[in-house]
Amino acid sequence: MHVIETDKLTKRFGNFTAVDRISFRVESGEIFGFLGANGAGKTTAMRMLCGLSVPTSGKATVAGYDVYKKSEQIKKHIGYMSQKFSLYADLKVWENIRLFGGIYGLSEKRLADKTDELLHTLNLENERNALVGSLPLGWKQKLAFSVAIIHEPAIVFLDEPTGGVDPVTRRQFWELIYDASARGITVFATTHYMDEAEYCNRVSIMVDGRIEALDKPSVLKETYHAENMNEVFRSLAKKATRGE
Amino acid sequence: MDSVVVNHIVKTYGDVRALTDISLTVEAGELFGLIGPDGAGKTTLFRILTTLLLPDSGSALVCGLDVAKDWREIRTRVGYMPGRFSLYQDLSVEENLSFFATVFNTTVKENYDLIRDIYVQIEPFKNRRAGKLSGGMKQKLALCCALIHRPDVLLLDEPTTGVDPVSRVEFWDMLDRLKKQGIGILVSTPYMDEASRCDRIALMRDGRCFTTGSPGHVCQSFQKLVYSVRSANMYKLLADVRSWPGTYACYTFGDSHHLTLKDDAPNLENLETCLKEKGHTDVLLNPVKPGVEDCFMELGAN
Numbered sequence: 001m002h003v004i005e006t007d008k009l010t011k012r013f014g015n016f017t018a019v020d021r022i023s024f025r026v027e028s029g030e031i032f033g034f035l036g037a038n039g040a041g042k043t044t045a046m047r048m049l050c051g052l053s054v055p056t057s058g059k060a061t062v063a064g065y066d067v068y069k070k071s072e073q074i075k076k077h078i079g080y081m082s083q084k085f086s087l088y089a090d091l092k093v094w095e096n097i098r099l100f101g102g103i104y105g106l107s108e109k110r111l112a113d114k115t116d117e118l119l120h121t122l123n124l125e126n127e128r129n130a131l132v133g134s135l136p137l138g139w140k141q142k143l144a145f146s147v148a149i150i151h152e153p154a155i156v157f158l159d160e161p162t163g164g165v166d167p168v169t170r171r172q173f174w175e176l177i178y179d180a181s182a183r184g185i186t187v188f189a190t191t192h193y194m195d196e197a198e199y200c201n202r203v204s205i206m207v208d209g210r211i212e213a214l215d216k217p218s219v220l221k222e223t224y225h226a227e228n229m230n231e232v233f234r235s236l237a238k239k240a241t242r243g244e
Numbered sequence: 245m246d247s248v249v250v251n252h253i254v255k256t257y258g259d260v261r262a263l264t265d266i267s268l269t270v271e272a273g274e275l276f277g278l279i280g281p282d283g284a285g286k287t288t289l290f291r292i293l294t295t296l297l298l299p300d301s302g303s304a305l306v307c308g309l310d311v312a313k314d315w316r317e318i319r320t321r322v323g324y325m326p327g328r329f330s331l332y333q334d335l336s337v338e339e340n341l342s343f344f345a346t347v348f349n350t351t352v353k354e355n356y357d358l359i360r361d362i363y364v365q366i367e368p369f370k371n372r373r374a375g376k377l378s379g380g381m382k383q384k385l386a387l388c389c390a391l392i393h394r395p396d397v398l399l400l401d402e403p404t405t406g407v408d409p410v411s412r413v414e415f416w417d418m419l420d421r422l423k424k425q426g427i428g429i430l431v432s433t434p435y436m437d438e439a440s441r442c443d444r445i446a447l448m449r450d451g452r453c454f455t456t457g458s459p460g461h462v463c464q465s466f467q468k469l470v471y472s473v474r475s476a477n478m479y480k481l482l483a484d485v486r487s488w489p490g491t492y493a494c495y496t497f498g499d500s501h502h503l504t505l506k507d508d509a510p511n512l513e514n515l516e517t518c519l520k521e522k523g524h525t526d527v528l529l530n531p532v533k534p535g536v537e538d539c540f541m542e543l544g545a546n
Contacts, residue, residue: 037408039378083406137282163406164434166281166449167541171495178479192408193435195498217499228498230409230437237410 001064003028003155003186004049009058011044018044020209021058026155031177031187033197036206037237042190045206046157049188051075063154076104079148079156079185083163086144089133093124096132097147104151118146138169145176149185156180158189162196174199194230205233208242245308247272247397247428248293253302255288262288263299264451270397270428275419278432279439279536280448286432287327288451290401293430294324307396320348323395325386327402327432333375337366337385340374341392348393358425359388362418380411387418398422400431404438416441436537447540454543459536466534466542468492471512472500475524484522488515495541500528502538 004026011019019041026032036042047053049062051071060067063077087096094115101111119125122142132140141161149156158177162170174196177187189200197203197217204214213220213236217229226232248270255263263285270276278286291297293306295315304311307321331340341363345352356363366384369377374385383403390398400419404412416438423429423443431442439445439459446456455462473494475481482501485494490509494501512529519527 037410038380160406164282164402166434167436167537168495169281174496175482192406192412194409195496198498199496233409234413237408 001028002026002061003030004032004060004062004188006049006060007058009045009048009060010056011041011048011053012056017209019048019055022206022209022211023058024204024211024214026186026188028154028186029181029184030202031181031189031200033200033203034188034190034206035197035203035233036190037240039242040206040237040240041209042206043159046159046188046190049074050078050080050157076151077154079151079153080159081141081144081148081156081161082159083141083161084159087132087140087147090131092129092131093119093135093143094128096143097150100147101150106151114150118143118150122146136169138165138173141165142169142173142176145173145180149180152183153185155186155188158187160190160192162191162193170196194228194233197229197233203229205236207236207240212236212239245272246270246305247274247307248276248430249305250289250293251303253289253292253299253304255285255292255297255299261451263292266302266451266453268446268453268456270430272396272428273423273426275423275429275431275441275443277439277442277445278430278448279434279436279445279540280432281434283450284448285451286448287401290324290326290399290430290432293399294322295319320393321396323390323393323398325383325390325398325400325403327405329382329386331374331382331386331389334373336371336373337377338370340385341388344389345392350393352392355392355394358394359391361421362391363388379407380414383407383411383415384418387415391422396427398427398429398431400429402432402434404433404435412438436535436540439536445536447536447543449540449543455539462536462539463534466539468504468534468542470532470534470538471503471505472497472528472530472532473503474500474526474528475519476526477524480522481519481524484519484524485515488518490515493541497537502532504538504542 002025007023008021010021034042048055048067051067051074062074065073097115119128162173181187202216204211220232224232224235246269250266250268253263253266280286292299292311293304295311295318298312306318309318342352362384366381404415419429444458445462447454455465473485485491485503490505492504492506494503516527
């Protein structure tokens, strides 16, 4: 089954076409990198896929639900985290887990088990009662990711999850992503770190609201005669003509 | 005269040691990079150099002026881009620029030559509100505003964070042109690949400055040999290389993993055999030169 399927998905704001007829599919369990320059339309596209913004035209389903008619169902079956907002800084670690677990409708028993399991996996057992605001950024992001998938969603959307995180923790974060994907959770991620693009099964690159390229990193490098994904990205993003 | 001199600066917030004995020098016309993740202490150092915070101990000179005593003068001589976008969101591009010129008692016209290269890129949007600009354009406007009074020193706190790779390269090209005009630039970044754009760098972590020097010098000081390892199954490879007894550390590096060895490691043929026994195909093992990111991760290990 395809966890995401779009057909000519479009979003216009007045005269401005932010997302221009994008058609693509994301397979179950895949790690999908959603790349593009600032202003290329990534955030608008993601908002439509998360059921937060109604498309102007085109079709899309996420986890089998239609983005026009079933946006509330979509919200229940996805996870989301971003660099900017993830957890409540003035709640304790266990309180954040409880809050999000509760929102996603986990039973008391399941929540208690999940909390223990999660703190153990992340090595945060001693921080159970610490305020989230007091944790280093990298720990916070790992916790935020685990909380975003606490309800075992079909797919998790990650919007620049590793910005500013130190190199070692950034890699540990990607190991959590691999584990989630191995458990069958589809991962849809944006990043400005091009080494992270290499860790994705497939990558799409948006330019001026369109998907200009979509394939495995190895194929993209071959197609664009590039040494690495940074070069692929640059040769495509340079084609942008619209003002940011 | 040196643009920035920092001598044994210490800064604490309650129990938290934000900066521990920091010393560094930025020469005029030099591009100096502070490389480190969130929480390294970079912003605290910028706030001291811009006279917004006093250090607990130690001293610092900016343009030869003391940050504790000569704060009034320093504020007219530095251009500062804080990490958080700090222009007026509801003023237009043009209004922001003339506002900052007026605050510093000058005009856009007077110093236009310094910002021309950068400003022409955002000029088509001069009537747009700053809050409606995208990441890359905000950074260009903020740089123009920091330059409009023709400062002697530029202090840029994470100007490229959250900016896409193409805009980042453009931003560093601009800094290259500015330093040629004799402006000393202190810039911080969490992107390790940007270190190579600096004349000298300091690796910062947990309030301390570790290695300082040219990027080449910093990489040469890396004590271990680094190998790149690849196979058809990269995810499984990571766990399998880590479980080999000779492995000191193994981390993902884009399309390959970087491996460093223990002193008493068996030779690499043993690793290759091990990996083949575990079912890996297309195994490639090659020595590579360590980069700044390898060096940084080794700081973490110690």
